[in-house]
Amino acid sequence: MIRVGVIGAAGLAGGELIRLISQHPELELTFLGGSSHVGRRPAELHPGLRFDVGLTVESVSGDIADDLARRCDVVLLATPAPVSADLAARLADRVPCLIDLSGAFRIRDPELHRRWYPSVHRLDGLADRFVYGAPELIGDQLPGAALISLPGCYATAITLGLAPLVFGLGLTLRTVVVDGKSGSSGGGLQLRTADLHALRHGAIAPYAPTGHRHSAEVSDFLDRGKPGRIGTLAMSAYGVAQVRGLLASCYVFTDDDVDTRLLQRTYVRFYSGHRFVRVRRHTETLIPVPDPQAVLGSNYCDVTAMHDPDGGRIVVLAALDNLVKGAAGQAVQALNRRFSLPEETGLTMQPVMPA
Amino acid sequence: MIRVGVIGAAGLAGGELIRLISQHPELELTFLGGSSHVGRRPAELHPGLRFDVGLTVESVSGDIADDLARRCDVVLLATPAPVSADLAARLADRVPCLIDLSGAFRIRDPELHRRWYPSVHRLDGLADRFVYGAPELIGDQLPGAALISLPGCYATAITLGLAPLVFGLGLTLRTVVVDGKSGSSGGGLQLRTADLHALRHGAIAPYAPTGHRHSAEVSDFLDRGKPGRIGTLAMSAYGVAQVRGLLASCYVFTDDDVDTRLLQRTYVRFYSGHRFVRVRRHTETLIPVPDPQAVLGSNYCDVTAMHDPDGGRIVVLAALDNLVKGAAGQAVQALNRRFSLPEETGLTMQPVMPA
Amino acid sequence: MIRVGVIGAAGLAGGELIRLISQHPELELTFLGGSSHVGRRPAELHPGLRFDVGLTVESVSGDIADDLARRCDVVLLATPAPVSADLAARLADRVPCLIDLSGAFRIRDPELHRRWYPSVHRLDGLADRFVYGAPELIGDQLPGAALISLPGCYATAITLGLAPLVFGLGLTLRTVVVDGKSGSSGGGLQLRTADLHALRHGAIAPYAPTGHRHSAEVSDFLDRGKPGRIGTLAMSAYGVAQVRGLLASCYVFTDDDVDTRLLQRTYVRFYSGHRFVRVRRHTETLIPVPDPQAVLGSNYCDVTAMHDPDGGRIVVLAALDNLVKGAAGQAVQALNRRFSLPEETGLTMQPVMPA
Amino acid sequence: MIRVGVIGAAGLAGGELIRLISQHPELELTFLGGSSHVGRRPAELHPGLRFDVGLTVESVSGDIADDLARRCDVVLLATPAPVSADLAARLADRVPCLIDLSGAFRIRDPELHRRWYPSVHRLDGLADRFVYGAPELIGDQLPGAALISLPGCYATAITLGLAPLVFGLGLTLRTVVVDGKSGSSGGGLQLRTADLHALRHGAIAPYAPTGHRHSAEVSDFLDRGKPGRIGTLAMSAYGVAQVRGLLASCYVFTDDDVDTRLLQRTYVRFYSGHRFVRVRRHTETLIPVPDPQAVLGSNYCDVTAMHDPDGGRIVVLAALDNLVKGAAGQAVQALNRRFSLPEETGLTMQPVMPA
Structure with missing residues (x-):
């Protein structure tokens, strides 16, 4: 089992990650983090997900890198771009794999980034190392990647x-x-x-x-x-x-x-x-x-x-679906490729339609 | 009072015309026509409009021109384009004013019309005479006009x-x-x-x-x-x-x-x-x-x-609102101008928002 | 013209009051009050109502009774129940007519009131004097009433x-x-x-x-x-x-x-x-x-x-419609009766349906 | 693999059955039937389900029992009650297991049935033999059952x-x-x-x-x-x-x-x-x-x-969800019990929320 941490567990993308990870045969949720809702169980935050994963939301302030490295094979950031930029600076090279769902590392060109994300201060050297995780378009760069930035929805x-x-x-x-x-x-x-x-x-x-x-x-x-x-x-x-x-x-x-x-x-x-x-x-x-x-x-x-x-x-x-292929689903798809699992593992659910 | 006939009284634009005419201080509904729902009262067809105008839907097959001319100062066609083309051919020059809400007479150029409305056979000579009833853009052509074609929504x-x-x-x-x-x-x-x-x-x-x-x-x-x-x-x-x-x-x-x-x-x-x-x-x-x-x-x-x-x-x-400014409201606005009433007569209702 | 003040002008019921008063032939809006959004024009707060009434929201803290009495024949409170209770205590007997849309004065029985509205402290003597403004059921009590409490939606x-x-x-x-x-x-x-x-x-x-x-x-x-x-x-x-x-x-x-x-x-x-x-x-x-x-x-x-x-x-x-018959419309209906206008004045708009 | 036939494949419950069966590890779809849409592939009828099961809708008029018995271990009827009554009379005892999603066999008492379903003529002797397939309430009657009637949503x-x-x-x-x-x-x-x-x-x-x-x-x-x-x-x-x-x-x-x-x-x-x-x-x-x-x-x-x-x-x-627990999902749940599979097989998807 691949051990997964999710930071930003209280948000909509966080909830969708929990949903998909809970249905994935090779993934195990081992850490939930956030800056608010600390101490809450997922079921309290996500009305559909009424199961107990034995985890509550933990604070991500302070030095959490060693703890995360011990508990997770991969950490997913479902956080706003400024938070992701900060977390990535603290966690890169200290956890085996970091996948960011925000816009912090999507635009590679530094000037372009500063123009469109003026409030997201990131390290240019770090940004260069992120793979743009569009599985269908750059799939061969994903296996083994340490830093993955997912495209926007x-x-x-x-x-x-x-x-x-x-x-x-x-x-x-x-x-x-x-x-x-x-x-x-x-x-x-x-x-x-x-x-x-x-x-x-x-x-x-x-x-x-x-x-x-x-x-x-x-x-x-x-x-x-x-x-x-x-x-x-x-x-x-x-x-x-x-x-x-x-x-x-x-x-x-x-x-x-x-x-x-x-x-x-x-x-x-x-x-x-x-x-x-x-x-x-x-x-x-x-x-x-x-x-x-x-x-x-x-x-x-x-x-x-x-x-x-x-x-x-x-x-x-x-x-x-912006929360699945546009966020959590694509994250799992990229994660599957990163860990050389069949791309569709845990993602074979058919559309719920009409709804 | 200006006496108004509405053909296509059972449709959504027809219902909206009835709503607006019922709120208009200078208009009186004197004829309701249609090819279906003959004999029905407006309240049966339009759930919101539960008042009695003393009219039921009358058939518009047969020669209705003289009857309409006697009963109406203006006839509004809230009918599909092919029906409007047929009714206009039968009613033009026999009722004082005809206002068509369909696409039958909107495109003046005959070739362009045939290309985009291949199933709407209209008389080119008749089509030439329709004023394109966009009150803000061609308003001076409306007073006294006999044939008015309203723009699409x-x-x-x-x-x-x-x-x-x-x-x-x-x-x-x-x-x-x-x-x-x-x-x-x-x-x-x-x-x-x-x-x-x-x-x-x-x-x-x-x-x-x-x-x-x-x-x-x-x-x-x-x-x-x-x-x-x-x-x-x-x-x-x-x-x-x-x-x-x-x-x-x-x-x-x-x-x-x-x-x-x-x-x-x-x-x-x-x-x-x-x-x-x-x-x-x-x-x-x-x-x-x-x-x-x-x-x-x-x-x-x-x-x-x-x-x-x-x-x-x-x-x-x-x-x-496609049923008001895009259809029935603009029809009343054009009608107001046609009869030299203040443009806003009967149309001063404010938006119902939020809804 | 009857001069009307509306307190709570930024809320949904407040906006609906402004809509209805603007369409009413005998009412004139002369005061807008609130505890927030002071200085804003109605159009900024109510996206549908883009007209200028020459008023902005004024603060209702401080002693406003004399000012209101000069400017208004009737004051409508579209405020939360605790605010209404406070305003009524300050304005009763100082403005000619007060109509409250909140729950502050609906339940006459003091004990029942305290049980269901524990956070709404009102003066029992004042509460006794409010007429329960259900026009169809107690209509004869409305003409000339000084204090009217409107039923909940x-x-x-x-x-x-x-x-x-x-x-x-x-x-x-x-x-x-x-x-x-x-x-x-x-x-x-x-x-x-x-x-x-x-x-x-x-x-x-x-x-x-x-x-x-x-x-x-x-x-x-x-x-x-x-x-x-x-x-x-x-x-x-x-x-x-x-x-x-x-x-x-x-x-x-x-x-x-x-x-x-x-x-x-x-x-x-x-x-x-x-x-x-x-x-x-x-x-x-x-x-x-x-x-x-x-x-x-x-x-x-x-x-x-x-x-x-x-x-x-x-x-x-x-x-x-909870904002009309359940709030602002019923307020105008009660106001019409209070001032002996025909009950339907300004309220003859037909339903907008489908929508 | 358990071979499943679905009759009424073009309807909403039929589509939901196809969705769930396609995600079920032990079920194989081997027959699609209906009285309309004959010859159409599921993807043409169910916009979300764009995969090929190698089947098209086949007519269910004529004697289809032997064919069905050869091709299916279980036949699901997602048909209107009168159609289900007719099909059940023709298929009972000729296919190994019949599961009806309609109301035809839900009410056991014949008089009560006739009163509430006057247009659904069924054989009382046949009706007696149907198990009311509410898995949580009568679960022990399901293993091996030949005729199952599913509760309404x-x-x-x-x-x-x-x-x-x-x-x-x-x-x-x-x-x-x-x-x-x-x-x-x-x-x-x-x-x-x-x-x-x-x-x-x-x-x-x-x-x-x-x-x-x-x-x-x-x-x-x-x-x-x-x-x-x-x-x-x-x-x-x-x-x-x-x-x-x-x-x-x-x-x-x-x-x-x-x-x-x-x-x-x-x-x-x-x-x-x-x-x-x-x-x-x-x-x-x-x-x-x-x-x-x-x-x-x-x-x-x-x-x-x-x-x-x-x-x-x-x-x-x-x-x-009336299409899942109220119809297709409960059908699969009952089918799982009927064939002694773990009840949750193929049904472990978490709610898609918000949506």
Whole structure:
């Protein structure tokens, strides 16, 4: 059994990690940490998870590195970016493997990082060593990695949506407009008036019409090694009345000529062997897809791509459950690869739909 | 009192017309027509409207023109486009004023019409005579008009959103990407499996990733008289889990230089004197706006525009209640202008929010 | 014009009061008060209400009675019960009319009050003088009243549901089980984790399985003057995923024999002349009613009653919009009666449905 | 591997069976049947389940018994009650094991059956032989059973809620009022106007204020062998705006004296060893429980019981996912017992919450 510690155990991603670890045949939860809710059992914090793991939330202030190193083979940070930056500085090289779910180490370029995460002070030397844990796209870097930074939920959907165009077809994407729609769980359990049910239930909320951090993360990743693949990537993000799930709509303008059949064929081939990316046709089932409701609770990312002859663009749609493939599920998937387990171990649950 | 007939009285737009007419001090409902539900009282069809107008739904087959002409000063068609095309052919020049809420007469160009509405056969000569009833944009054509075609719900939001750029600033819009998000009431009460609550509640449904008719309607209108103002207008539309309301996000690429302050100033000036368009700043209130929840049940269209320096684009957002400003409310607004009543008569209700 | 002050202007009931007063032909808003958000304009606090009333929220600490007396003919308290108790002590007899929307003065019996509102210290002598402002049930006490306490939202629905049994048929209700279902707006805009959209969207939340205060309020009122009409009244309340609206289901066990026809006839007669109570038959329209969605945004309370031969009980259902008939609308209705205006003045808006 | 056939594969319960069987280590899907959608693959009918089981829906008209007997060790009927009655007559004694999810065989008493299911003609001799498959309550009858009838979704929640009172404490329940609240998935995918999203999203719908069949089913079961344990059981059922999940509130009047501590102790003891029933305290976690959102997608039924000193009653709350513990999950649980597998095999998934 691989012994796993989770820091940030009281949050939504933390709860989802506990859910998935409890269903995983090779993982054992051995540490729960946090800065609040110290002493509480998971069942008190996560209403669905009414089982006893024999652990309560422990404080992570003070020098916890030796204790963690003794008790865990891997530590998952489900903490806000500034906390992750601090914890990583304290734990790197002292625990065997650290997997961060926050944005602290996603953007490799230091200047770009400072611009988009001005309040997240991290050590550049440390940041360089993090592997960007997108299992389908950089999978061979994961086995044995000591430091893994997981992509953001939107970034996961967008990069999985655009990668076949960039890496499969070798297109240069002159302009990409991304319109993201997501549920309320993306904001966690922080108390904000605009996130109260009374003000969110009826909302189509333009919470980030410009300036979403994940756009920088996507550009930073897709351009690595060969700058210029992406001209402009302009993103806007909206909150809708679901809890889980997001849909990233990518409208791609390119100078190349591609039709829908070529796109579908390319996407199918590109993700062949990657069971967690499902390439779909828009009308293949009862409802138009990709739709996040069709991946609820599962580790799938559904994608499709089509040519729009009237609009002169490629429409790429990617849907995922932001708490699973966009966070805890992808963390387990990366962890599986890190420890050379079959990638799907503990992640074979099918979507709960309709729900 | 102006005597009003409503055909399509059993549908959602029909019900909303009945609601608004019942609250209007100068209008009197004198005829209800439909092809189904004949003999039913409005209260049986519209659960909220439990009052007796002394009318039941009457059949509109057969020659009803003389009867309607006797009983009504104006007839509103809240019918599907093919039915409207047929009724207009039968009623034009025989009733004093006809206002059509469908798409039958929105696109003036005959070829464009045939391409986007292949199943809606209309008389081109008749179509030429319809005024495109966008009160804020062509208001002086409405007084006394005999035939009025109301803009589509999305088209209303998009044209109100883009008009200040085109007509106010005189910009040429090289590329416009429109991402529309709307509730389920847009689809009416037709029985479709994908519109059942069980399959729609959790959906972010890409129902028209390409090929939405309203994109053609907007281009057709904005280009009238001076083609070339809009290069490409590419639209995608999504169903979200609300019932009422839509948000049109317009991402505009232009070669001109405009900043957010200029945009706000232009929009405020452009809509000065137009009480139903509210120019908002994104962060001026408790929730990010425009958000359709903030116009629910009212005839307002909320708009904002901002420059995105990273994305090299202008972001225009427009929100409205598709059954009010996007249908029945705008019909009453056009009717008010047609009969030279103050534009806001019967339409002063404030948004019901939160709801 | 009647000059109106609203204290608690930043809350949901406060916002609804501003909405209704702005639509009312005889009322003028002349004062907005609160203990927080001082200096803010209504539009900043209520996203739907983007108009300028020329007022900002003013502090209500200090001696404000003289100022209020000069500026207002009536002051509405949309404040929490303890604040209302304090304000009433300071303002009674110093402003011409005070209408309290909180629970501070609803229960007349001092001991009962202390038991159910232990933290609301009020003057018993003052409490005695408040009229319980249920317009349909005690309407003749309202004209000229100086102090009015409005019923709770649930209490309004339950008393309107039960009154025809008690006062119309003269039944003794041996046991009444009330099961209440309501939306999230009942809890206002206070920040509580369980009220975040992420935790409320999927909920059927048993927030008060026992011990709901409104049960005491209903018993206290229905028993006035003639104790014993109600044996046990046991209430449980649940939060569901709407924002507005509540449905009170009253399951009544009585020793008398009544069938559904007698019930319907009694209810219709009892509420004849009361336009805001709509007596409905369960299957009279497209959806089963009463359903709160069919009264959304309006001042209606929909009721029905039927005999259940298998269950040996009477089932009474009452639905209303908790922010309108359950709060601000009923306040305006009482105010209209207080000032001898037609009861429906400013309240003729029809339900916004579907929404 | 146990070979399983599913008839009614296109419905919601059918889809959920396919989901659970695909995750079950000892079950293999070998037949899919239905009267519509013949020839379709599961992925076309169930948007979340995009895998190929190598089967398409086959017609079940004609003599299919021999074919089924060859291909299946057990056949699950996820069909409407009249279809199940017909299929059972044709398949009983010809396939090794038949498990019916419908109401056709739930009520054992023939007269009671005819009264509540007048359109479901079944053979009384056949009905007698069905085991009522409530695993926690009659578990020892399941191993080797040839004919199993699964309890209804509401009946499961109510009987699990009341059983400890009746069988654990031996109380006589003078009057039980059941108020049920459930999501839209209970109605399946049939096309009904009232089930459209536009009319259901805002609803608190009193769809069965009296006369719900499951009340008869519960009485029939709890009274078996020893009539008189339950006096009156009166049920009302409401549709709320969720998709999955139901909450059964049982208000119990009894002549015995029980307090909350005794109730909790009794429930914990009664369900000790039954992992799928979780006895909860109302305030033990972040949200009030039982709440169906805390069991979403899982096979749990959460229950609690408390004494209400004011109301003179016991309040019992039971929540479950109607498609899992109320249908497909309980079917697999019963199947596991029937074939002497550990009861939890394939059912260990934790709730997906929040969602």
